[in-house]
Amino acid sequence: MSDLSWGLWGSWEETQACLGEVVGQWQGPDPVERGSIRRWLESKEFGAAAIHVDQQAAREAGYSDLVAPVSMVFSYGIKSYWSPGDPPQSLADEPTQIQIPVIFNVPAPCNKSFATMIEAEFFAPLYPGDSVNCTSRLVDIKRKTLKVGDGAFLRQQDTYVKQTGETVAVAHLDIFRFYAVAGEYADVR
Amino acid sequence: MSGDGALAQERVAVGQSIPEICIAITLQRLVMEAGANRDFSLIHHDRQIAVSTGASDAFANTFFLMGMFERSVREWLGPRAMIRKIGPLRMMNFNTVGDTLYFRGEVTGVQQGSQETLLDLLLWCDSERGRTTTCEVRVQCD
Structure with missing residues (x-):
């Protein structure tokens, strides 16, 4: 069993301070x-x-x-896991996770998380040569205690825009972040 | 019915079933999927990490499920259908290695406009462990 935990640690007051703010922004590394x-x-x-x-x-x-299939906008919008100039990963480092700003950029007193809902509206097609940038905001916080632990549902709004300035998609992602005690992960969903 | 969006939407009515598709979840498929969709979260390809979160094995990610719902709609309505919205997609159980997933659905709304038709669909994913995922989709047809 691994004791791997992830997410930016902090207080609920620090979480609340991020509400409405841009919590992540980057350029997708590869064109369609x-x-x-x-x-x-x-x-x-x-x-x-x-x-x-x-x-x-x-x-x-x-x-x-x-x-491109409409659902591919998420993949084209994921930042690179390593870029020239970044330090090499060592065996002692924690593995690089997918960048989800409400987990990794928003402080909260939580050590585990999982996604519960995603929705996306699509406004413009992605053609070969297009690239997208993604801007993420924390748009809602709902404190909740579930069987897995005390935590909160954090809603992230991601806006994907291509190089022409057209909005390709707007997505909402609900992540439940919680403080889990080892051995209490059963019946997560 | 599949393959011709115009033909399909003429016949669409509330309550109509969407043809079933299925796919087997293997660790190889999850690795292929991670490479294709760029979500390298360990829970989706590392058994030990996945088990530590309560799953029985590595499990499919959100992007894969969205893509499979997109495949369901595309195969049914054809190339002219424009997918306007996918979701809310709600995950209620894991879709793990060893599962065969069945994607099904039905039409929940038809709005006939002068230029276009909007279809509201409810799709879901079932496995041996029951219903694992539900997903609404809105599609625009000519």
């Missing part, structure tokens, strides 16, 4: 391109994907080029 789309489709056995792989089929459906 065929290879990443193909690999995303592959792991889902996503076969009816003409508009995602065939330029002509996409044009016949009203797009100017092949388009």
